[in-house]
Amino acid sequence: MHRLGRHLFRPASRFFGPRELRLALLALLNEEPCHGYELMTRLETRLGGSYQASAGAIYPTLQQLEDENLVRVEARDGKKIYLPTAAGRRELDAHARDVERIWTRARSWNDWGVFSDPGAAEIVAPALRLAKAALKTVLHDPGVIDEVRAIFDGAREQIERLRKRRR
Numbered sequence: 001m002h003r004l005g006r007h008l009f010r011p012a013s014r015f016f017g018p019r020e021l022r023l024a025l026l027a028l029l030n031e032e033p034c035h036g037y038e039l040m041t042r043l044e045t046r047l048g049g050s051y052q053a054s055a056g057a058i059y060p061t062l063q064q065l066e067d068e069n070l071v072r073v074e075a076r077d078g079k080k081i082y083l084p085t086a087a088g089r090r091e092l093d094a095h096a097r098d099v100e101r102i103w104t105r106a107r108s109w110n111d112w113g114v115f116s117d118p119g120a121a122e123i124v125a126p127a128l129r130l131a132k133a134a135l136k137t138v139l140h141d142p143g144v145i146d147e148v149r150a151i152f153d154g155a156r157e158q159i160e161r162l163r164k165r166r167r
Contacts, residue, residue, distance in 0.1 A: 016102075026084060043058075046106055047109055
């Protein structure tokens with residue numbers, strides 16, 4: 001199996017491009033000031049679990065933001081709380097479109113975070129075998145594509161009914 005990243009269906013590339021993590025952290029701090037670990041958790045939640053922030057990425061970036069006078073640090077309950085400065089808010093305003101692109105991409109990655117759940121491994125292999133059988137069948141006989149699609153649609157509807165029934 002070739003490598004697609006940490007999770008089976010996650011793209012191999014990193015989530016953040018150059019300087020994007022910096023903007024994402026600044027945007028989250030603008031929503032609500034917090035300490036580094038909480039920021040890591042909020043970022044992971046915003047990305048639906050499809051990205052796990054590491055301390056090795058977050059804390060140097062926070063230090064960079066502080067060095068650039070885009071955030072300031074305040075001690076609260078023995079923790080360093082990061083707050084955006086006026087310059088930090090201006091930076092966000094100047095890069096509002098970039099920030100929106102980051103969160104739009106985050107929403108599109110959100111659905112793939114489910115593959116980090118251990119239960120996902122139980123259904124991925126059978127689902128891939130089903131897809132493989134469908135592809136082979138359609139490649140062999142393109143005239144059956146509508147029937148294969150109907151089988152997939154029916155299976156999806158049955159599974160969604162199971163989920164709704166279990167709520």
